[in-house]
Amino acid sequence: MEKQRVLSSQLLVKNRVFEVALDGDLLSWRELVRRTRISGGVRDALRAGSRSVAVSEIIAVRETEPDSCLKEDGRWQKMAQTHPCAFTVSYVERGSQHCWRCVDVTFQCPDGALCQRWVQAIKEQLSLLTSRPKRLLVYINPYGGKRQGKRIYEQKVAPLFARASISTEVIVTERANHARDHLNTEADLRRYSGVVCVGGDGMFSEVIHGLLARTQRDAGVDQNCAEESLVPCTLRVGIIPAGSTDCICYATVGINDPITSALHIIVGDSQPMDVCSIHHNNTFLRYSVSLLGYGFYGDVLADSESKQWMGPARYDISGVKTFLTHNYYEGTVSFLPAQSSLGSPRDKTRCSAGCYVCLHSGQLHSQDRRACEGDEDVSGREDDGAGGWQVLRGKFLAINSASMSCACPRSPKGLSPAAHLADGTADLILVRKCSRLNFLRHLLRHTSKDDQFDLDFVEVHRVRRFRFTPRHCESELDLKEHGKTLFGHICRDHPACGCTALNSSWNCDGEILQQAAIDVGVHCQLIRLFARGIEEPVITEDMRGLNAV
Ligand SMILES: Nc1ncnc2c1ncn2[C@@H]1O[C@H](COP(=O)(O)OP(=O)(O)OP(=O)(O)O)[C@@H](O)[C@H]1O
Numbered sequence: 001m002e003k004q005r006v007l008s009s010q011l012l013v014k015n016r017v018f019e020v021a022l023d024g025d026l027l028s029w030r031e032l033v034r035r036t037r038i039s040g041g042v043r044d045a046l047r048a049g050s051r052s053v054a055v056s057e058i059i060a061v062r063e064t065e066p067d068s069c070l071k072e073d074g075r076w077q078k079m080a081q082t083h084p085c086a087f088t089v090s091y092v093e094r095g096s097q098h099c100w101r102c103v104d105v106t107f108q109c110p111d112g113a114l115c116q117r118w119v120q121a122i123k124e125q126l127s128l129l130t131s132r133p134k135r136l137l138v139y140i141n142p143y144g145g146k147r148q149g150k151r152i153y154e155q156k157v158a159p160l161f162a163r164a165s166i167s168t169e170v171i172v173t174e175r176a177n178h179a180r181d182h183l184n185t186e187a188d189l190r191r192y193s194g195v196v197c198v199g200g201d202g203m204f205s206e207v208i209h210g211l212l213a214r215t216q217r218d219a220g221v222d223q224n225c226a227e228e229s230l231v232p233c234t235l236r237v238g239i240i241p242a243g244s245t246d247c248i249c250y251a252t253v254g255i256n257d258p259i260t261s262a263l264h265i266i267v268g269d270s271q272p273m274d275v276c277s278i279h280h281n282n283t284f285l286r287y288s289v290s291l292l293g294y295g296f297y298g299d300v301l302a303d304s305e306s307k308q309w310m311g312p313a314r315y316d317i318s319g320v321k322t323f324l325t326h327n328y329y330e331g332t333v334s335f336l337p338a339q340s341s342l343g344s345p346r347d348k349t350r351c352s353a354g355c356y357v358c359l360h361s362g363q364l365h366s367q368d369r370r371a372c373e374g375d376e377d378v379s380g381r382e383d384d385g386a387g388g389w390q391v392l393r394g395k396f397l398a399i400n401s402a403s404m405s406c407a408c409p410r411s412p413k414g415l416s417p418a419a420h421l422a423d424g425t426a427d428l429i430l431v432r433k434c435s436r437l438n439f440l441r442h443l444l445r446h447t448s449k450d451d452q453f454d455l456d457f458v459e460v461h462r463v464r465r466f467r468f469t470p471r472h473c474e475s476e477l478d479l480k481e482h483g484k485t486l487f488g489h490i491c492r493d494h495p496a497c498g499c500t501a502l503n504s505s506w507n508c509d510g511e512i513l514q515q516a517a518i519d520v521g522v523h524c525q526l527i528r529l530f531a532r533g534i535e536e537p538v539i540t541e542d543m544r545g546l547n548a549v
Contacts, residue, residue: 004023004024005021005022005023005024006022006024006121006125007021007022007117007118007121008020008021008022009118010032011029011083011107011108011109011118012083012107012108013029013031013105013106013107013108015108016031017031018030018031018032018107019031019032020107020118022055022121022122024055024125025055025056025125026052026053026054027052027053027055027058027091027122028050028051028052028053029050029051029052029105029107030049030051031049031050053089053091055122055126055129056129056267057091057092057267058089058090058091058092058122058126059090059091059092059102059160059163059164059263059266059267060089060090060163060164060165061087061088061089061090061119061122061123062087062088062119063086063088063115063119064086064087064088065086066083066084066085066086066106066108082110083108083109083110084110084111084112085108085109085110085111085114085115086106086107086108086109086115087106087109087115087118088104088105088106089104089105089107089122090102090103090104090163091103091105092263092267094535097254097255098254098255098260098534098535099255099257099259099260100259100260100263100264101259101260101263102160102163102259129268131268131269131270132164132266132267132268133192133193133194133236133265133266133268133530134165134166134193135166135167135168135169135191135192135193136161136167136169136192136193136194136195136196136238136265137168137169137171137187137189137191137192137194137195138153138169138171138195138196138197139171139173139179139182139195139196139197139198139199139203139206140153140170140171140172140173140199141173141179141197141198141200141202141203141242141243142172142173144199144200144202144203144242144243144244145199145200145242145243145244145246146244148242149198149199149240149242150172150198152240152258153170153240153242153258156258156259156262157198157240157258157259157262160259160262160263160266161262161265164266166265166266168196169191169192173203176206177206179197179203179206179207179210180206180207180209180210180213181210182210183195183207183211183214184210184213184214184217185214187214189214189235193235193236194235194236194237194238194265194530195207195211195235195236195238196237196238196239196265196530197237197238197240198240199240199242199243200241200242200243200245200246201243201245201246201247201248201509201510202243202510202511204237204239204248204249204289205287205289205509205510207237208233208275208287208527209286209287211233211235211527212230212233212275212287212526212527215230215231215232215233215234216230216231219231223277223284224282224283224284225282226277226282226284226519226521229523230275230277230523230526232525232527232528233526233527233528236270236529236530237527237528237529237530238261238262238264238265238529238530239252239529239531240258240261240262241256241257241258241261242258244312245312245408245510246408247290247406247407247408248289248290250407250408250409251404251405251406251407251408251414251534252271252273252421252529252531252533252534253532253534254534254535256409261530261531264530264532265530268530269529269530269531269532270528270529270530270531270532271421271422271528271530271531271532272358272421272422272525272527272528273404273421273525273526273527273528274289274403274404274420274421274422274423274424274425274426274522274523274524274525274526275287275288275289275403275522275523275527276288276292276401276403276426276520276521276522276523277520277521277523278292278506278508278513278518278519278520279518279519279520279521280513280515280517280518280519281517285508285513285515285518286508286509286511286513288403288508288520289403289404289509289527290402290403290406290509291400291401291402291403291406291415291507291508291509292400292401292403292426292506292507292508292509292520293398293399293400293401293506293507294329294396294398294399294400294468294504294505294506294507295328295329295396295397295398295399295504296322296323296397296398296431296439297400297507298504298505298507298512299318299322299325299327299504300315300318300319300322300507301318301505301507301510301512302504302505302507303318303321304317304318305512323436323439323440323443324436326397326436326439327397327501327504328395328396328397328433329396329470329471329503329504329516330394330395330396330470330471330472331393331394331396331399331468331470331471332391332392332393332467332468332469332471333391333393333396333399333428333430333466333467333468334389334390334391334392334466334467334469335389335390335392335428335461335463335465335466335467336388336389336390336464336465336466337390337461337462337463337464338423338424338425338462338463340364341361341423341424341425341462342356342357342360342361342423343357343420343423343462344418344462345418345419345427345429345453345460345461345462346418346451346453346460348418349418350405350417350418350534351404351418351419351420351421351422351423351533352533352534352535352536353532353533353534353535353536354532354533355420355422355423355533357420357423358421358422358423358525358533360423361420361422361424361425361524361525362422362524362525365524365525390461392430394430394433395432395433396430396431396432396433397431397432397439398430398431399428399429399430399468400415400416400431401426401427401428401429401463401520402414402415402416402426402427402429403419403426403522404419404420405417405418405419406419411446411447412447413446413447415427415429415446416429416460421533422524422525423524424464424522424523424524424525425522426462426463426466426520426522427460427461427462427463428461428462428463428466429458429459429460430458430459430460430461431457431458432457432458432459433457434457438455438457441455442455442457442458463522464521464522465519465520465521466520467517467520468517468518469517470502470503470517503516504516506518
C-alpha cells in the first residue's frame with residue numbers, strides 16, 4: 001500500500017542537494033545525482049547516496065544553526081545565503097554487536113517557514129507514537145559494579161532523556177532494598193510511564209520485586225498462594241547496565257551498553273518477560289527471571305559469598321573449588337511438562353526480536369486470561385491438556401531451571417540456548433551424578449558448538465511448573481544435629497575430609513535461598529521491559545548507500 005506523503009522538499013545535507021521526504025512512518029533523504037561532464041560525455045557522480053529512518057527510531061527534531069562545521073568549505077558562503085535555516089534530526093543508528101547510537105543529520109532549508117513546517121511535521125508524527133515514555137522513575141545504585149552508576153546516568157543517559165523530552169524523577173539508593181521498598185509502598189506509580197534501574201541484575205531484581213508485590217497487593221492477589229495467577233505489571237522496566245554481570249540486559253538487548261539501553265527506553269520498546277514465583281510450604285520466597293540453580297550453581301554462589309572482597313574473580317575461584325568438591329544431592333523433582341509450547345529445549349531456534357514462539361504463547365495466555373475473567377470453563381488448562389505431573393528421583397550434581405537462555409558475555413550460548421523470554425515456560429536441566437570428567441565435558445560444552453544436553457547423564461524438559469523435595473529433612477535443627485553426630489562443625493567447611501553437606505541451596509538469580517524444598521511456577525509475560533529482544537542483523541540497500549551521506 002502506498003504510504004501517505006506528508007512532506008517533501010529539496011534540502012541540503014552537508015552542502016549537497018537531497019530530495020527529503022516524510023512518508024507517514026518513514027523519513028528518507030536521497031541525494032540528487034549530480035552529473036559531471038567528462039571529455040565527450042556525462043557520468044553520474046560517485047557520491048550519490050540515500051538513507052531512510054523509521055519515524056519510530058527518531059529521537060528528536062529541533063531547529064538549529066546550519067552546519068557550522070562546514071564553514072571552512074569554500075561553498076559555505078553561497079549556501080548560507082540560499083539556505084539560511086536548518087533543522088536537526090537525531091535518530092538511532094545500529095552499530096556492531098547490537099550497539100545503538102544516537103546520530104544527528106542537519107537539513108538546511110531555503111527559508112524559515114519551510115524549516116518550521118518540517119520540524120512541525122516530524123513532531124506531529126512523533127506524537128502519534130503512543131508507546132514512548134513521557135515520565136520515568138529512575139533508581140540509581142551508586143555501589144553496583146564498578147561504582148559508576150551515577151556517572152553513567154548523568155553523563156550518558158540523562159542528556160539523551162532530556163533531548164527526547166522525557167522528564168525524570170531520580171532516586172539514588174541509600175541502602176539495599178531501598179528501591180524495592182519505595183516501589184512497594186511510597187511511590188505514586190500513576191505519575192510514571194516506566195521505571196528505570198541503573199545497576200546490575202540485583203538492582204533489577206529489587207525493582208521487579210517492588211513492582212510485582214505492589215501490583216498483586218493493589219489487585220488483592222495473595223503472593224503466598226502458589227496456585228494464584230498473578231496480575232501483570234502495567235509499568236515497563238528499563239535497565240541501564242551498571243553492574244558486574246548485567247545478564248538480564250544482555251539477554252534482552254544483546255549488549256550491556258548504557259547508551260543502547262537508553263535508546264531502547266526512549267523509542268518505547270516493549271519486551272514481555274516470564275517470571276517464576278518460588279514458594280516453600282505455601283509461603284512466597286522470591287521471584288526469578290533467569291536462573292534457578294541447585295547443586296553446582298547454588299554451591300558456587302554460597303561459597304563466593306564469603307569471598308566478596310575478591311570482586312568478580314570470586315566466582316571463578318568458587319567455581320573451581322565447587323567443581324573439585326563434586327558434591328551431589330539426593331531428592332525428588334516433579335514437573336508439569338509444557339506440552340503445547342511451540343518450541344523444545346533442543347531445537348536450534350533462538351529467541352530473538354519478534355519471536356513467534358513468544359508471540360504465540362502470549363496470545364494463548366491472554367485468551368486464557370480473558371476466559372478466566374469471563375468465568376469460562378478453563379479447567380484442565382494448567383496441566384497443559386495432557387501428560388500431567390512427572391516425577392523423577394535421583395542423585396543430582398545440578399538442577400537448573402532457565403527461564404531464558406541465560407546468555408552472557410562469558411557464556412554467549414547460555415545455559416539453555418533455545419529457552420524463550422516470554423513463552424510461559426522454563427527449561428529444567430537435570431545433571432545426574434557422574435564422574436568429574438563427564439561433568440567437566442558438560443560444563444565445557446556451554447562454550448563450544450557441541451550440545452550440552454547430548455550426554456546420557458543430562459536431561460532437559462520444558463516445564464510450566466516444578467517442585468523439588470530434598471531426600472533429607474531440611475529443618476535447620478535436623479541438619480545441625482546430623483552434622484554434629486557425623487562429622488562435627490569443622491567438616492561443613494572442609495569437604496576435603498570426606499563429608500558433604502546433605503542439602504545444597506538454590507541460586508535464585510544470584511541470591512541464595514536457604515530452603516531446599518521449593519515449588520516453582522512460571523507466569524507468562526508478567527512483566528515488560530523497555531527492550532525488543534535480540535535483533536537479527538539486517539543489511540538493507542539504504543544501509544549500503546549510507547556511506548555516501
Ligand atoms: N545504596 C546501596 N547500598 C548498598 N547496596 C545497595 C544499594 N542500592 C542497591 N543495593 C544492592 O546492591 C546489590 C547489587 O547491586 P547491583 O545488582 O546493582 O550490582 P552488582 O551486584 O555489581 O551487579 P550484578 O547483579 O549484575 O552482578 C543489589 O542486590 C541491591 O539490592
